[in-house]
Amino acid sequence: MNTEKNIKTLIVKKPLKLDCGKTIKDFPIAYETYGSLNSKKDNAILVFHALTGDQFITGINPVTNKEGWWSYAVGPDKAINTNKYFVICSNVIGGCMGSYGPSHKDPDQKIFGTNFPVITINDMVNAQYNLLEHFGIDKLFSITGGSMGGMQVLQFISNFPDKSKTVIPIATTSSHSAQNIAFNELGRQAITADSNWKEGNYTSNDTNPGKGLAVARMAAHITYLSKKGLQEKFGRKLQEREDLKFGFDADFQIESYLRYQGSVFVDRFDANSYLYITRAMDYFDLAKQFNGNLSEAFKNTNAKFFIISFTSDWLYPTQENKDIVIALNSIGADVGFVEIESDKGHDSFLLDVPDFLSALKNFLDKSYEEN
Amino acid sequence: MKNEFKVIANLIEKDKKVLDVGCADGTLMKFLKDNKNINIRGLEISKEKVQECIAKGLTVIEGNAEKDLKQFPDKSFDYVVLSQTLQAFLNPELVLDELLRVGKKAIVTIPNFGYWKVRFHLLLKGTMPITKTLPDEWYNTPNLHMCTIKDFFHFVKSKDIKIFKSLALNNLNSSIINKSNLGVKNLFADLGIFLIEK
Numbered sequence: 381m382n383t384e385k386n387i388k389t390l391i392v393k394k395p396l397k398l399d400c401g402k403t404i405k406d407f408p409i410a411y412e413t414y415g416s417l418n419s420k421k422d423n424a425i426l427v428f429h430a431l432t433g434d435q436f437i438t439g440i441n442p443v444t445n446k447e448g449w450w451s452y453a454v455g456p457d458k459a460i461n462t463n464k465y466f467v468i469c470s471n472v473i474g475g476c477m478g479s480y481g482p483s484h485k486d487p488d489q490k491i492f493g494t495n496f497p498v499i500t501i502n503d504m505v506n507a508q509y510n511l512l513e514h515f516g517i518d519k520l521f522s523i524t525g526g527s528m529g530g531m532q533v534l535q536f537i538s539n540f541p542d543k544s545k546t547v548i549p550i551a552t553t554s555s556h557s558a559q560n561i562a563f564n565e566l567g568r569q570a571i572t573a574d575s576n577w578k579e580g581n582y583t584s585n586d587t588n589p590g591k592g593l594a595v596a597r598m599a600a601h602i603t604y605l606s607k608k609g610l611q612e613k614f615g616r617k618l619q620e621r622e623d624l625k626f627g628f629d630a631d632f633q634i635e636s637y638l639r640y641q642g643s644v645f646v647d648r649f650d651a652n653s654y655l656y657i658t659r660a661m662d663y664f665d666l667a668k669q670f671n672g673n674l675s676e677a678f679k680n681t682n683a684k685f686f687i688i689s690f691t692s693d694w695l696y697p698t699q700e701n702k703d704i705v706i707a708l709n710s711i712g713a714d715v716g717f718v719e720i721e722s723d724k725g726h727d728s729f730l731l732d733v734p735d736f737l738s739a740l741k742n743f744l745d746k747s748y749e750e751n
Numbered sequence: 752m753k754n755e756f757k758v759i760a761n762l763i764e765k766d767k768k769v770l771d772v773g774c775a776d777g778t779l780m781k782f783l784k785d786n787k788n789i790n791i792r793g794l795e796i797s798k799e800k801v802q803e804c805i806a807k808g809l810t811v812i813e814g815n816a817e818k819d820l821k822q823f824p825d826k827s828f829d830y831v832v833l834s835q836t837l838q839a840f841l842n843p844e845l846v847l848d849e850l851l852r853v854g855k856k857a858i859v860t861i862p863n864f865g866y867w868k869v870r871f872h873l874l875l876k877g878t879m880p881i882t883k884t885l886p887d888e889w890y891n892t893p894n895l896h897m898c899t900i901k902d903f904f905h906f907v908k909s910k911d912i913k914i915f916k917s918l919a920l921n922n923l924n925s926s927i928i929n930k931s932n933l934g935v936k937n938l939f940a941d942l943g944i945f946l947i948e949k
Contacts, residue, residue: 684810705812706822714792717812718801735798739805746808 386442387478388412390470392510399663402497409507410478411435411470414454415462417515422751424517425460425744426508426544427469428525428532431600431657432649434477435469438462443477444648452732459741464748465521472532473507474499474657476650480507482580483650493652494580501528501664505536512543521751522744524548526729527696528657531664534677534704538666541681546747548740550688551729553700554674554707555665560695563603564658567596571651580652593651594642601641606692606725610634667707674707685715686743688736690728716743752778755942758918758925759832759858762946763787767829770794770853772816773836777804784809792828794819817841820849828854835860835884835942839893844910851912851949860944863919865899865937884941900943901933907947916946 387410395405412435417424427437429449434441438448438455454460454467471479474496482496512520523533523544530552537547553560571577574592582588602610614634618624621631630636670676678685685708689701698719708715720736722728728736756779763769765787771780774793777800783789793811795801804811812819816833817840831854833846838861840846850857862884863869872880879889887893898906900919907914917928919940928936928943936943 686805709812709822710824712824712827714810715812716805716810717814718798718805719813721798735802739802742802742806742808746805750808 389478390510390514392507394510396503396507398497398503399500400498404473404480404497407473407480407507408478408484409470409473409480409510410475411468411511412437413469414438414467415465417466417517421515421517422519422521423464423748424466424468424515424520425522425524426511426520426536427454427460427467428505428508428523428529428536429469429472430525430527430529431661432597432645432654433529434475435471436477437467437469449730452730453737453740459737460524460744461741465744468511468515470508470511472504472657472660474504474653474660476653481650482652482656491581491583493582494655496652496656498659499656500660501531501535502539502669504660505532505539508532509536509540509543520544521748522546522548524550524740525552526550527552527726528661530696531661531666534666535664537681537683538669538677541678541683544683545751546744547681547683547685548688548743549685549701549704551690551693551696551701551726552704553664553696554677554704555667555700556662557700561662563600563695564662566599567658568655570595570599571654574651577651580655582651588646589651590646593649593654594639594646596654597645597649598638598642601638603695604725604727606694606723608692608723609725612723674703675711678708678713679711681713683714684747685713687715687717688729688739689717689719690722690724690726690733690736691719692723693726693728695726752782754923754925755834755860755920755944756782758920758944759834759860760787762858762916762944763789763830765789768792768827769830769832770823770828772820772831772833772850774804774809774811775800777807777809777811779832779834780804780809780811781807816846816849820846820853823853825852826855829856830854831857833857833859835862837861838896838898841895843896847907847910847912851947856915856946856948858944858946859903860920860942861898861900861903862894863900863937863940863943864897865901866941867938868941870938882941899937900928900940901937903943903945904928904933907945911949913948914945915948916944918944920944 389408433449437450471477530549533549571592574589577589617633619636667674689698705717768790771793780791801813831850869880919936920942
């Protein structure tokens with residue numbers, strides 16, 4: 381994986397104490413920006429990516445040569461309008477698109493592998509906070525992200541309550557559920573069961589645990605879709621054949637689709653990063669950081685919240701998003717909430733779901749007018 | 752904006768914090784926000800209407816008053832508004848209690864089933880009344896618990912709820928309801944507007 385070219389990097393000199401107790405310093409954060417920062421520096425939006433995302437939100441990702449992961453939502457005249465806003469996104473620490481992670485080398489020039497410290501959502505946002513200083517932004521106009529991006533949104537505003545005017549967590553949770561942890565564990569087990577994993581000490585592309593990582597991706601991918609969405613798209617349709625072959629080849633289109641999703645994922649993602657990032661998600665429990673009272677996480681902020689969930693998302697269901705709304709309402713915070721009708725499952729936030737995109741656009745543009 | 756909303760807006764002082772329960776497309780909210788500097792929130796069950804509110808820049812929570820009012824702390828709003836919806840709840844008494852818990856005061860409006868046109872419709876035609884404020888057929892109306900101004904007046908009294916102001920609305924005219932004219936107002940108003948507190 382060539383992750384060197386076309387990657388902008390901020391080297392964070394300040395030491396960062398991680399939740400695990402270790403301290404890191406002089407570490408890289410890889411980022412990308414879209415649009416331009418105005419002279420008042422009041423039009424910046426910090427986007428946080430999900431588990432397998434990266435800093436390349438929109439347009440062509442220069443490393444993978446594929447469309448950015450949030451191309452439907454971000455771009456000129458789109459919901460997050462880059463003609464109007466300055467959009468920043470960085471690769472999370474623990475990731476594999478240039479930010480400090482397990483594929484980096486330790487001070488002894490040995491690849492970290494599983495010697496990389498275990499990181500948390502809290503560590504990720506504390507690291508990314510350095511970007512504000514880098515761009516000289518005192519207060520962001522908005523922070524947003526879906527799924528794990530939403531967790532970072534919640535953690536960020538809790539850690540830095542006066543650093544964003546608006547806050548948009550999407551399809552997320554304040555606490556990873558047993559079911560969420562279970563699916564992540566399934567993925568991790570698939571990776572570590574691959575004999576190429578070698579306790580995390582694989583070194584080249586040829587010997588990486590690609591099979592395990594592909595299985596992890598296939599399993600996770602199912603959780604991002606809804607039963608209805610899958611049934612409508614694939615049903616029991618057969619893959620380039622007239623009839624069942626009575627073997628274990630991909631007879632059904634859904635099998636072929638999942639195999640394809642697994643194989644392309646392996647080309648762009650590092651197996652150890654997958655372990656680290658899923659672990660960070662599993663450890664996320666914002667209420668627990670405040671003795672079980674989620675409202676306390678937000679008590680110091682005057683930010684305007686807008687929370688969005690999707691009807692068919694069973695991974696981070698509406699009720700878990702509503703729990704955040706309830707916690708905010710109980711302290712009289714300014715919070716709006718909408719559940720978008722969609723049969724595209726958890727992935728709805730990444731896809732062309734017009735009601736979602738228009739709600740996002742209207743909320744941002746109207747809030748900016750009131751600025 | 753309909754006359755009902757103008758009357759409601761006149762009951763609310765500037766710079767207050769208000770929750771509009773069943774805020775629909777946010778017309779009243781927008782008016783209060785723009786003209787009275789009200790810190791306004793809405794609760795609305797219809798996804799479509801929620802989207803319309805967001806497009807107006809209003810803070811709205813998609814939800815159901817019967818389930819979702821409980822998340823708001825006691826007396827967290829100066830006023831809670833409920834316009835022509837009380838009769839549509841499964842348990843209006845519970846909703847009324849919640850409105851008065853969440854709001855320091857509540858403004859409740861009810862379509863008056865005692866309005867003479869309603870009475871005449873049933874008396875002369877012998878079919879369920881259909882009027883401007885009650886436009887639906889019996890089989891598709893959302894209204895489960897219709898009442899008259901008189902019913903509501905007695906109901907709140909029986910619950911020791913204090914009535915600050917009660918107004919009868921008929922087309923463009925609003926007038927004060929009191930004990931002595933209750934019978935007349937109950938006949939000639941198609942809408943009752945009550946400012947109450949507990």
